[in-house]
Every structure is written in structure tokens, then in C-alpha cells.
Amino acid sequence: MTSIGIFGANGRMGRALITVAKEQQLSLAAATVRSGSDLIGIDAGELAGCGKIGLALAATCAKAVQQADVWIDFTMPEPMLAHLKLCVAERKAMIIGVTGLTDAQYAEIQAASKVIPIVWAPNMSVGVNLMLHLAQTAAKVMGNTADIEIIEAHHRFKKDSPSGTAMAIGASIARSLNRDLTEVAVYGREGMIGERPQQTIGFATVRGGDIIGDHTALFADIGERLEISHKASSRNTFAQGALRAALWLQNKQPGLYTMQQVLGLPKLD
Ligand SMILES: NC(=O)C1=CN([C@@H]2O[C@H](COP(=O)(O)OP(=O)(O)OC[C@H]3O[C@@H](n4cnc5c(N)ncnc54)[C@H](OP(=O)(O)O)[C@@H]3O)[C@@H](O)[C@H]2O)C=CC1
Numbered sequence: 001m002t003s004i005g006i007f008g009a010n011g012r013m014g015r016a017l018i019t020v021a022k023e024q025q026l027s028l029a030a031a032t033v034r035s036g037s038d039l040i041g042i043d044a045g046e047l048a049g050c051g052k053i054g055l056a057l058a059a060t061c062a063k064a065v066q067q068a069d070v071w072i073d074f075t076m077p078e079p080m081l082a083h084l085k086l087c088v089a090e091r092k093a094m095i096i097g098v099t100g101l102t103d104a105q106y107a108e109i110q111a112a113s114k115v116i117p118i119v120w121a122p123n124m125s126v127g128v129n130l131m132l133h134l135a136q137t138a139a140k141v142m143g144n145t146a147d148i149e150i151i152e153a154h155h156r157f158k159k160d161s162p163s164g165t166a167m168a169i170g171a172s173i174a175r176s177l178n179r180d181l182t183e184v185a186v187y188g189r190e191g192m193i194g195e196r197p198q199q200t201i202g203f204a205t206v207r208g209g210d211i212i213g214d215h216t217a218l219f220a221d222i223g224e225r226l227e228i229s230h231k232a233s234s235r236n237t238f239a240q241g242a243l244r245a246a247l248w249l250q251n252k253q254p255g256l257y258t259m260q261q262v263l264g265l266p267k268l269d
């Protein structure tokens, strides 16, 4: 049975991962927190609020990393890169859900994937990964005349904007229309901005309360509009996807894999 490790066990996603791993009776071999944390030694299930699981939280270090075959990381870009180095040194596979990466940070994941197998995805839900296909189909049919806008909403604690998922939806649409997202993306509008250039892809961000994660791709033409929407109502959905990826990734060759591959969906354009 694949043994699984969780970095950032105290995060919102860390706790969801522990809960779902327990529900699914997976082999959770390690769960770590920052070194020096007061949580070290506490039972991981008690931290997550799902009851004792008999696994004490450990400090993140090489020795802890040796305890599991596949590590899951939903922390933040900088700690994730430190964890990536540990996994490369110990030749451990990694599932990475962290968003808000710079191009240079993403390049570090690409480089590490020459040595270890990695799944990186900004959204581990089945629905969003299907939505990427639906958005490409809509773009091919409507994208040359319709105005395309991507709207996302998340909880007040989220640090990055637009969300990683919104960026992935925008990139998928741009690819299927042969547009360069860096040239056509518009992030927010203010003042006398003039009429909308048709080729642009707009992004709008909402932040508030405890919204788990909503995404809409809007194709607005004259006389009709199409909206493709996904709403997550539980973080456990993302955790289920990440754990599915962890089981799928064990014994794979080094490489950078996608959730499309994990879920057996066709390759995106
Ligand atoms: N791909 C997907 O499906 C999804 C991706 N995400 C992404 O996952 C990431 C985490 O989200 P979320 O769980 O809400 O965030 P949280 O803020 O709840 O958790 C972040 C975790 O990272 C740890 N951390 C932060 N900074 C450091 C540091 N400098 N050193 C060590 N540990 C650190 C925190 O530790 P501590 O508790 O000690 O502060 C915490 O455990 C985000 O990038 C988010 O966008 C989220 C949901 C789904």
C-alpha cells in the first residue's frame, strides 16, 4: 500500500487531507508542520478534528520525509520549494497543489521532475478538470466573436490572485484560440478604459468570507452568453483528488504529470 506523507498538516488543506485519508483508510505514514511548532507530537487526527489516528505530527526534515513514499504539499510557494528539495534528495514522489507560483518557481518544479515523479495541478477536483475541456470546446465554437471573462471567488484568507484555477482556465482557452495569454490577459479594470478589445481575456477576482472556490468562464456575445461554472462546496473534494493522485503516482517514472492524466481525461489542446 502506498504510504503517504503530508506537508503543512496544520493548513486548511492539510487538515482536509488527514480527514479524507482517515475516511478512505489510506496509509498515512507522516504529517509534518514547521520545525519549532507547538503542534509537534500532537495526534494528526486530533489536529484535523476527525479523532485520534495514532500518528504524531513531526517537524519537517529529511528524517521525516524518509517515512513516506509520496508526499502531498498544499503549503505556500517558498516552503513548497524547500519541501521539493527534501523530496528530490530522498527520491520521494510529490503531489503539489500550491498556486501563486512565479515562472521561476514553476521552473524549479519542472527541473525536479527530471529526478522524481510529480503531479502539479492548481485544482485537484474532477469538476474543474472537466471544466478545462468544456471551456476549450466553448472557446473553439464561440471564442472568435464572444468576449471571454473568467470570474473567480474565494475565502478572505486566500493570498494569491487570480486563483491558480482561473489562470489554468485562461491558459486553456488561450491555447485553443492560438492566443498568447501574456498578451491578451486583462486583470481588473478601472476608469475610462474604452471599449473592450475582443481578443482580450479578462479576469475578475472576488474575495470574501468562507467561499471555498467558485470559477466561471463567461463567453458573452451579442444576443446570447454562455457561462460554464464550477463551485466547490468542500475542501475534501480537493483532498480526494490529491490522494487519488498520490495512489496513481506511486512507481511512476520521474516526470511532471497532470490531473488530466490522473483522472484519465483526454489531453487538453
Ligand atoms: N490544487 C488545489 O486543488 C488546491 C490548491 N490550494 C492551494 O493550496 C495552498 C494552501 O492553501 P490553504 O490550505 O488554504 O492554506 P493555509 O494557509 O491554510 O495553509 C498553508 C500551510 O502552509 C504552511 N506554511 C505557510 N508558510 C510556511 C513557511 N514559511 N514554512 C513552513 N510552512 C509554512 C502553514 O503552516 P502554519 O499552519 O504553521 O502557518 C500551513 O500549514 C494555496 O496555494 C492554495 O491556493 C488550495 C485548495 C485546493
Ligand SMILES: O=C(O)C1=N[C@H](C(=O)O)C[C@H](O)C1
Residues within 6 Å of the ligand: 099, 122, 123, 154, 158, 162, 163, 164, 165, 166, 212, 213, 214
Ligand atoms: O486557495 C484556495 O482555497 C484554493 N486555491 C486553488 C486555486 O488557487 O485555484 C484551488 C481552489 O479553488 C481553492
